[in-house]
Amino acid sequence: MSEPDKINIFSFTGKMRALHLSWIAFFITFVVWFNHAPLVTAIADSLSLTREQLKTLLILNVALTIPARVIIGMLTDRFGPRRVYSALLALCSIPCFMYALADNFTQAAIARFLLGCIGAGFVIGIRMVSEWFPAKQLGTAEGIYGGWGNFGSAAAAMTLPTIALLFGGEDGWRYAVGLTGLMSLAYSVIYYMSVSDTPKGSTYFRPKNLGGMEVTSKGDFVLLLIMKIPMYAALALLTWKLSPQGVSMLSAGIATAIYIGLTLLYLLDAWKAWQINKEIFSKPVPTIHQYKFKQVAVLNVLYFATFGSELAVVSMLPLFFMDTFELDPVMAGLVASAYAFMNLMSRPGGGLISDRFGRKTTLLVLTAGLAVGYATMSIIDSSWPLVLAVVAAMTCSFFVQAGEGAVFAVVPLIKRRLTGQIAGMTGAYGNVGAVFYLTVLSLVDYQTFFLVIAGTAVLGFMTLLFLEEPKGQMTEVMPDGTVTMIDVS
Template identity: 75%
Template sequence: MQDNQFSIFSFKGKMKILHLSWMAFFITFVVWFNFAPLLQMVKETLGLSTQEVKTLLILNVALTIPARVIIGMLTDKYGPRLVYSALLAVCSIPCFMFAFADSFMQAAIARFLLGFIGAGFVIGIRLVSEWFPHNELGTAEGIYGGWGNFGSAAAAFTLPTVALLFGGDEGWRYAVAITGVMSLVFSFIFYRNVTDTPKGSTYFKPKHLTAMEVTSKGDFFFLLGMKIPMYAVLGLLAWKLSPSGIGMLSNTMVYGIYAGLIALYAIEASQVWKVNKGIFTKPVEEIHQYKFKQVAVLNVLYFATFGSELAVVSMLPLFFSETFELSPVLAGMVASAYAFMNLMSRPGGGWISDKFGRKSTLLFLTAGLAVGYFMMGQVGSEWPVWLAVVCAMVCSFFVQAGEGAVFATVPLIKRRMTGQIAGMTGAYGNVGAVTYLTVLSFVDYQTFFYVIAATAVIGFVALLFMEEPSGKIAEVNEDGSVTLIDVSH
């Protein structure tokens, strides 16, 4: 029975799966964030303008929004082992493309395609949920998310050094290529050592791959409504690249993208109808029902937590250097304290969820999030630097523990659709990041922090409508028998 204990130092059974999962996620984040720390070197080698660099940063996140939804669906259908291995192997190709790019256009295409690797996170959420019981699930998902997420900070610390070791103007190319090799090699390690479920367990698949199932008429319209912000944000990204923004795309191309997004939404809406039209003629049995509002609330909370984390991580060094007149190196080190919190905060949020319940934990953390960002909005040059850093770290704890608590809840809604639900919630994190960064381009730092605090308050109100996951989830086996999965103590 040794394999069944939750021991972080074990590399057997479910713990082996957990360790391999966070390592895979860690590598996806190293690859996804391998550009920012080498930005200056890339800019000089390729002779890029500041606008072009900004464009590359936008392109890096653009594809992640639809990718998380698509990867979630594929994970539910084909299993995490195959999908994670394939993602790591396939995404090493645009990584090598970026390493050997010699023009802005080549770099832009590579960065756009690399947005896909940002979807890796969703796969591990489903895999970990297959291996851990509900009373350990929050902690396990928190470790997976927190330690994997640290890949972005690890890239920031190590890649500039690696580039310097190779030396010369082209050092960054070797540093980027090494991350591609890591991704490719680990795809084989992962495939050889992981199984989708423990021996004897069933891997439940959704009935449909093309759209999420809902179980009531009201939820059908709710789902269609919750899809709109994901398309709107892609439209916003196109606008940022238009002549009104940074002028990378012509007006004709941007209008083409708008038309394409409207057409895609119409296609997706028709798929949602195809998959769910049965509920308009015959109600779903109560045992198989779930409430889509649970998913919607988690989407809003992830918008505020992970969305604000991505946005704040990218602006915090500049905020500290401008507010306190610090050198860029010192400002970077101070700001990195925010990312360091991930190692403990996200597992902490999951652990608190396991111990004290999902809803109460989320209410506490969301309230802390609102207060934390309100305090960040108060920070000014008259503050001592140490107090501003403490304020950022406290805020960071609530942000990342909140992320842990969100994904402690995601796998308890409907097991066979965990990948789809995680994909949608994860995508909302990116929707949040793009929204907040767009707000930042129009307002000062103080207003930016207040806007995040306000969305956290909206999240808190939404949470009041969420129900604590309880009882059991019913899933149907291939032979028609029903398996009940515990989701509460």
């Protein structure tokens, strides 16, 4: 018996139950991940942090998410979303409690670095939702999952300062942060008890190997190795930021050791990729089983510009409004939350438009709007009325988040059994973008920062011309060896 074609957001049965439980899990990961941004001034006062140390915490917060998203994507494809999401929510409550109890910059930095892992939760739900919804509804469903979950950062901005004030005293922020950790721990149990990886009777397709992404042509193998480089480069950039050339959190010797370690890790990663894909060099993959990795590469670049800029802007926007319009921290947090508030409708809207009007066309329009939006943000100064500045931020935010929804309307349509890994790599590129943009922010003024994002959006638009509209069907092999065709249009 098939479920109705329409998505009924007020339903809590079948596929909608899986969707609602998953976006709530994602929502909680974002509350935890961004529980520091709206409390930044209280934390700075409590721990006697400098402005440079604060910016370092912002970068640390998104650093570990880069490898975490890739690894969590692999684990999701192998072990299923239910187990992996539940484990992530439970484990990441630990560094959350560590952050709430931190007494100095070093302790806060270590906790914040480890908390970056919770940002990998997003890719788990992408696979879960793709198992429950047909292709014609997938963009909308993934958009709801991403948009409503992403709203966690806005919810944190709107509620945590008030919660901290309710507890009162200079430790109010600690109670607010600790409360988010308790929420994550409790929901890990609820999620595990309440969902299943697939609808009853459906097959959960798993990759042939754990430890690397499969590709289906020699050219794609080379492109895969190239696309891995920016992820390691972002971690090297972070190391540089923490070295004596930056905030001197790491000694020159440790920084050099990390550079060498990252190089060796890349070579090991490339070797693992070769081990998994070496057969394609001796025996071509049948056409029916091929997919084009260039699709993944294009989506990576687009997510760098969309989600990368969102992460960076959500992290710095309260400070931007405080500095530009001389607002108090609570008001700045509320005003800045308008940017993330757009997630509620923008990301589902991007997915819905993509379902209706085509994946590529939607992305082209939204990426163009993204470039214009950030160019506009770059000219905001204290002479602007605050209302107009907020409207400009919200308009820009629409294109950013609708673009994210449109990107992940395509991701699950490339290769079903690799959806977690593809989502992991594309999601990781969002964090590569965030590390890049936040590093730029630490070196330039706000206006230049927004202009740099606009420039990368233009680059994303040019890359997008190489994307092919998903159409027809993709194939997967059942455990008994029979071939299943899955509609992608």
